[in-house]
Amino acid sequence: MTFDPLDWAAFAAVGRSMVDDMAGHLATLRERPAWQPVPAEVREALRQGLPREGQGLETCYEEFRRLVLPYTNGNIHPRFWGWVQGAGDPHAMLAALLGAGLNPMSAGFQQSAPLVEERVIAWMVELMGFPADASGVLSSSGTMANLLGLAVARHARAGFDVREQGLCGQPPLTLYCSVEAHGWARRSAEMLGIGNRHLRRIPVDALFRMDLNELRAEIRADRASGFQPFCVIGTAGTVNTGAIDPLEEMAELCAGEGLWFHVDGAFGALARWSENLAPLVRGIERADSLAFDLHKWGSLPFTCGCTLTRHAEEHRAAFALERPYMAPTERGVLAGGVPFADLGIDLTRGFESLKAWLCFKTHGFNAQAAMIEQNVRQAQRLAALVEASPELELMAPVSLNVVCFRYAAADAGGLDALNQEILLRLQESGRAVISSTLIRGRFSLRAAHVNHRSTDADFDELVRAVIEIGKDLT
Ligand SMILES: Cc1ncc(COP(=O)(O)O)c(C=O)c1O
Known part of the structure; x- marks a missing residue:
């Protein structure tokens, strides 16, 4: 018995039609809604024994x-700017086929x-301005890539000997990120045994x-109280607004304080690909460790x-x-050993690098780089459209590719609930998908743009749709 097909030619014919169908699907995305809910009968049909x-x-x-x-x-879809999810490069679909084969x-x-x-990895090292002998590894996600960076920081x-002794009976390690840092930092502090309470959240400007100044004061206070500061986390492109921490000054501060400087550049680090x-x-090039995703602004699936x-x-x-x-x-086969298994958690690893390589x-x-520049230009254009629309309000400065705004032509008291309803109606209409966040405690619509399929006209449609829905509701 084998799982190989009995008829390879018939198998290949099905494969060819899959590639044809998927190419057709991707070529006609614009003709379909940006999103549609899963109908009850489809959920039922998928609940198979x-x-x-x-x-x-x-x-x-x-x-x-x-x-x-x-x-x-x-x-x-070309009109999807929800969360920070890349649109995917069709060429990588073929690489995934080859890699799995x-x-x-x-x-x-x-x-x-x-x-x-x-x-x-060597290309990434060069693009990020790291020294040629820097080390790197691909992993499953931004969360995992950051966790690995922090694990190296903790060890170093x-x-x-943290691997041998664990953290028990040692002075508590502390690390620092801004209040705008992504949830991976908490997850990592928990997973590495450091504890969420020892992850200090520093206010922002x-x-x-x-x-x-707040960071310096917190490090000083921790040292005076017997804690052991070991790492500062900078973010290049925060999840809420795309803000970029003052990385160069942070690198300087860390060097002076003897602290590890880790940068989460999940999407923002890729700005460095453009001159x-x-x-x-x-300052990103001065980080002791840097994590970023190729499935966000790199457009890999x-x-x-x-x-x-x-x-x-x-x-x-x-x-x-x-x-x-x-x-x-x-x-023999094992010559050179398994170096990538010694740079992360996984032993068995798939051929993800082929998607990037191809x-x-x-x-x-x-x-x-030109695509990243296009996205930044389009985000700035969207911000300008928002500012030019009397019904809309820009909620945060646009540092990179994230635009936070809301419908504001109504009684200020009900704006949070109104914009939540606008968001859901917009998604359900299939005209566009954006997401939301809280900006200084106020509900905000949020377009995070890493989409290589979007045109300027797509953003015109987004603004039109938000204003129309807002007017309908008020
Ligand atoms: C700034 C930032 N860091 C980390 C992450 C986590 O990345 P992932 O979702 O790939 O785990 C994200 C996700 O959007 C992010 O925006």
Whole structure:
């Protein structure tokens, strides 16, 4: 018995029609709603029992087309700017096919997959301005990429062997991020045993950037009280407003204080790919560790996060294990060992790097940079449209690609509830998908733009739709 098809030619024909259908689907996205809810009958149809008997590829594919394909969350649509979700590059769909076909175990071994990942990491090191001997690894997400960076920081700066001893009986480690930092920081403090209460949230200035006087004061107070500060987290592109912390000053402060400087650049770090935008994130190249996603502004399909650190030795030391069943050999399949398994948590790793390698080589980084510039220009244009519309109010300065605004032509007391209703009606209309957040406690609509399919006209439609819905409701 085998899972290989009995008839390879018939199998390939189904595969070809899948590629044809998906290309057709992507080419006609504009003709469909940006999002539609999953109908009750589709939910019911998907609630199937255990398929003990095989149903065949054609039947499953027909079900996929009917029950799965139309009901995704919409991020591939040209008018989707909800949360920070990349639209996906169709070329990576082909890379995923090739990668899954080859199915190499990509932790290392003497084979092509780790060489491809090494190349992708080397490109990222160069683009981010890190030293050529910096170390890096791809992982599943921004959350994971940041967690890995913080794990290296903890290992390098705890002042004791944290892997061996754990944190029990040691002075409590503290670390610092702004109040605008993403939830990954809390998740990481919890997972690394540091504890949420030891993650200090530092207030921000009028541009939502960390206030460094407050940071200095907090570090001083912690030291005086017997805590052990070890790491400062800067954000390049906050999730709420796209604000960029004063990275250069933070790097300076960390060097002076002997603290590890970690930067979460989940999407904002990619501004450095553009010569014109790179000054916005100046200082990122001085980070001890940097995490970012290629599935956000890099447009790779989910999922692909990346961690870089200038401390290659410490990176390996934070994770390396001896594995008698995988001891490196001089020759043979295992020659070179499994280096990527020693740079993160996963042992078995897929061939995600192929998506990055194929897309970035196909387009070139000049085009990737031009796309990021296009998105920033469109975000600024959206902000200008908001400011030119008497019904709308801009809720935060636009630092990069995130525009926070709301419908404000109504009684100020009810604006939070009104905008929540506008948001839901807009999504349900299928005209566009944006999301929301709180800006200084006030409900705000939020468009986070990492979409390579959007045109200026798409943003005109967004503004029109929000005003129309707002007028209908008031
Ligand atoms: C600034 C920032 N950091 C971290 C993350 C987490 O990334 P992921 O969702 O890939 O885990 C996000 C997600 O939007 C983000 O915006």
